Amino acid sequence: MDEIKTNITHQQWAIGVDIGGTSTKFGLVNHRGEICYAGKLLVTGRFEEPGIFVSALHEALLPAVANIGPENLKGIGIGAPNGNIHTGCIEHAPNLPWKGVVPLADMMTRKFQVPCKLTNDANAAAAGEMMYGIARGMKDFIMLTLGTGVGSAIVSNGHIIYGHRGLAGELGHTGIRRGRLHWSTRLDGTLETYASATGIAHTARLFLEAEPTFSLLKSCRQEDITAQQVCESALKGDKLAMSVFQYTGQILGEAIANFVMFSDPQAVILFGGVTKAGQLLLNPVAEHMEKNLLPVFRNTIKILLSELPDADAAILGASALVWDSTIK
Amino acid sequence: MDEIKTNITHQQWAIGVDIGGTSTKFGLVNHRGEICYAGKLLVTGRFEEPGIFVSALHEALLPAVANIGPENLKGIGIGAPNGNIHTGCIEHAPNLPWKGVVPLADMMTRKFQVPCKLTNDANAAAAGEMMYGIARGMKDFIMLTLGTGVGSAIVSNGHIIYGHRGLAGELGHTGIRRGRLHWSTRLDGTLETYASATGIAHTARLFLEAEPTFSLLKSCRQEDITAQQVCESALKGDKLAMSVFQYTGQILGEAIANFVMFSDPQAVILFGGVTKAGQLLLNPVAEHMEKNLLPVFRNTIKILLSELPDADAAILGASALVWDSTIK
Numbered sequence: 001m002d003e004i005k006t007n008i009t010h011q012q013w014a015i016g017v018d019i020g021g022t023s024t025k026f027g028l029v030n031h032r033g034e035i036c037y038a039g040k041l042l043v044t045g046r047f048e049e050p051g052i053f054v055s056a057l058h059e060a061l062l063p064a065v066a067n068i069g070p071e072n073l074k075g076i077g078i079g080a081p082n083g084n085i086h087t088g089c090i091e092h093a094p095n096l097p098w099k100g101v102v103p104l105a106d107m108m109t110r111k112f113q114v115p116c117k118l119t120n121d122a123n124a125a126a127a128g129e130m131m132y133g134i135a136r137g138m139k140d141f142i143m144l145t146l147g148t149g150v151g152s153a154i155v156s157n158g159h160i161i162y163g164h165r166g167l168a169g170e171l172g173h174t175g176i177r178r179g180r181l182h183w184s185t186r187l188d189g190t191l192e193t194y195a196s197a198t199g200i201a202h203t204a205r206l207f208l209e210a211e212p213t214f215s216l217l218k219s220c221r222q223e224d225i226t227a228q229q230v231c232e233s234a235l236k237g238d239k240l241a242m243s244v245f246q247y248t249g250q251i252l253g254e255a256i257a258n259f260v261m262f263s264d265p266q267a268v269i270l271f272g273g274v275t276k277a278g279q280l281l282l283n284p285v286a287e288h289m290e291k292n293l294l295p296v297f298r299n300t301i302k303i304l305l306s307e308l309p310d311a312d313a314a315i316l317g318a319s320a321l322v323w324d325s326t327i328k
Numbered sequence: 329m330d331e332i333k334t335n336i337t338h339q340q341w342a343i344g345v346d347i348g349g350t351s352t353k354f355g356l357v358n359h360r361g362e363i364c365y366a367g368k369l370l371v372t373g374r375f376e377e378p379g380i381f382v383s384a385l386h387e388a389l390l391p392a393v394a395n396i397g398p399e400n401l402k403g404i405g406i407g408a409p410n411g412n413i414h415t416g417c418i419e420h421a422p423n424l425p426w427k428g429v430v431p432l433a434d435m436m437t438r439k440f441q442v443p444c445k446l447t448n449d450a451n452a453a454a455a456g457e458m459m460y461g462i463a464r465g466m467k468d469f470i471m472l473t474l475g476t477g478v479g480s481a482i483v484s485n486g487h488i489i490y491g492h493r494g495l496a497g498e499l500g501h502t503g504i505r506r507g508r509l510h511w512s513t514r515l516d517g518t519l520e521t522y523a524s525a526t527g528i529a530h531t532a533r534l535f536l537e538a539e540p541t542f543s544l545l546k547s548c549r550q551e552d553i554t555a556q557q558v559c560e561s562a563l564k565g566d567k568l569a570m571s572v573f574q575y576t577g578q579i580l581g582e583a584i585a586n587f588v589m590f591s592d593p594q595a596v597i598l599f600g601g602v603t604k605a606g607q608l609l610l611n612p613v614a615e616h617m618e619k620n621l622l623p624v625f626r627n628t629i630k631i632l633l634s635e636l637p638d639a640d641a642a643i644l645g646a647s648a649l650v651w652d653s654t655i656k
Contacts, residue, residue, distance in 0.1 A: 157490070161489075168592035170592075
């Protein structure tokens with residue numbers, strides 16, 4: 001960090017902002033992914049008006065921007081739920097306090113007097129992996145973020161696929177197995193109902209009901225079971241918890257096979273809390289992906305875990321949007 | 329045609345070659361999609377060596393090229409099974425007489441002394457739709473060719489998605505419903521096993537076995553039933569045949585919903601013999617696509633039929649590769 005600080009005014013910086021339903025992270029990042037300033041978390045829900053949110057960000061960042069020299073601030077990148085790169089707006093995000101369509105990129109540009117690019121969190125994560133992470137040098141990959149929900153981004157020939165209206169990459173909502181309605185969309189058998197943290201907890205509950213044998217998870221109240229508990233039990237060798245990851249991995253592997261045959265990537269990169277299960281998840285993913293691929297694709301696709309540090313990944317991803325000249 | 333001929337030596341022309349398992353079509357096309365010369369069909373299987381095939385094409389085209397003036401020949405575009413744009417090779421095409429990897433683009437360039445681009449037939453069809461057909465002006469669409477098999481091409485931001493190794497767009501082999509093994513790949517429940525002509529004939533046979541009511545199809549020997557017969561019977565109002573298209577349309581609609589959430593296109597364009605069923609197929613496709621889409625995608629995706637004339641579509645598609653400057 002000493003070296004960064006010495007040269008802090010001799011290089012360009014990007015503001016990275018990651019807006020989540022719970023908290024907003026932000027910081028200043030250079031093109032090597034070094035963070036010279038990380039702001040204190042903002043509680044997103046406290047800002048009823050997006051204008052007040054923008055002002056709070058501005059106020060928090062002003063000293064740091066003065067420190068690098070305002071002429072060295074190249075731009076702002078934002079990852080946000082339902083963020084649309086084409087319009088620069090957050091559009092009807094169900095888990096944010098701001099309803100309707102919020103032209104956040106324009107508001108930030110007016111406040112900070114630099115360009116601002118905004119997209120959804122999964123696309124920002126993919127930009128971060130390309131710029132600073134395990135996807136450096138890759139032109140074709142798919143990113144899956146396995147958290148409370150399942151997000152995704154598709155990179156083809158070095159470009160994120162945004163789609164006609166900026167809505168591409170909703171792979172969590174593609175159908176993979178009939179028989180489980182999504183808790184919010186009511187769609188039947190989508191990937192998110194199985195491969196998210198929520199889906200894994202649900203699978204564990206179903207397995208516990210059906211299976212009379214011993215399990216560490218029997219000591220929890222069934223309705224309180226979390227994916228994290230399933231993961232911890234599985235890592236301790238709990239058979240039932242392990243079988244939950246076997247089942248989840250199979251369905252995720254089948255889904256990934258479909259995605260591979262769509263865009264022929266070099267790799268599929270997994271990110272998020274669910275991946276903490278490690279090989280317990282990755283082994284069945286790889287097995288069932290291979291089983292469902294056309295022979296010509298077999299043994300060519302890497303399943304990788306993100307290498308960006310958890311704490312900084314969101315800020316890095318958002319800031320990477322600024323350095324990506326392929327994004328208008 | 330008179331007008332084309334008058335100006336034939338005052339404009340540029342592309343050779344379009346469509347190589348099929350049965351026959352090869354070829355012709356000379358200008359950038360407006362006008363064909364000044366269509367060659368006599370070659371029986372692909374007669375050419376045991378690709379070199380002899382290239383010589384036969386050259387011989388057949390020589391007088392027509394002399395006619396336009398060799399300086400007006402801009403290039404050659406080829407659509408072929410397993411054609412790879414990155415390598416210019418036909419790679420292990422199971423239904424062609426040439427085994428292994430055939431560097432056909434290089435061979436054509438050496439023989440004709442002009443650049444040659446080669447891709448698979450579905451990508452060529454998509455290029456044709458963009459250049460001359462219903463996708464003119466569209467930057468984001470998915471093309472599905474429903475014939476003996478199910479081919480596909482994905483266009484995003486004006487570019488065909490080729491993928492890391494040129495294998496993108498194998499949507500016919502993505503899984504959609506468990507329970508029917510593919511006749512060749514042995515993959516379970518892929519789109520092609522349901523939505524191809526072969527799949528439709530198979531569905532009809534299953535329905536006939538299970539359903540004791542009258543059907544026009546009962547006069548055929550079950551093992552000889554073709555998708556065309558199912559289509560003709562359905563168009564005459566035969567209930568069982570109509571229910572085959574209802575079922576096929578449902579599965580195709582579910583699959584298309586998945587594809588839409590991948591790349592967020594403006595439209596999905598259907599091409600091929602199976603589409604002759606018209607609304608009998610399109611109505612359930614639209615209904616079940618909408619039912620399986622996230623609300624944000626609903627009522628935004630057009631399902632269109634190709635408008636290129638059946639007889640010329642393949643040559644037009646292949647020739648369009650020559651005019652597409654985005655393809656290296």
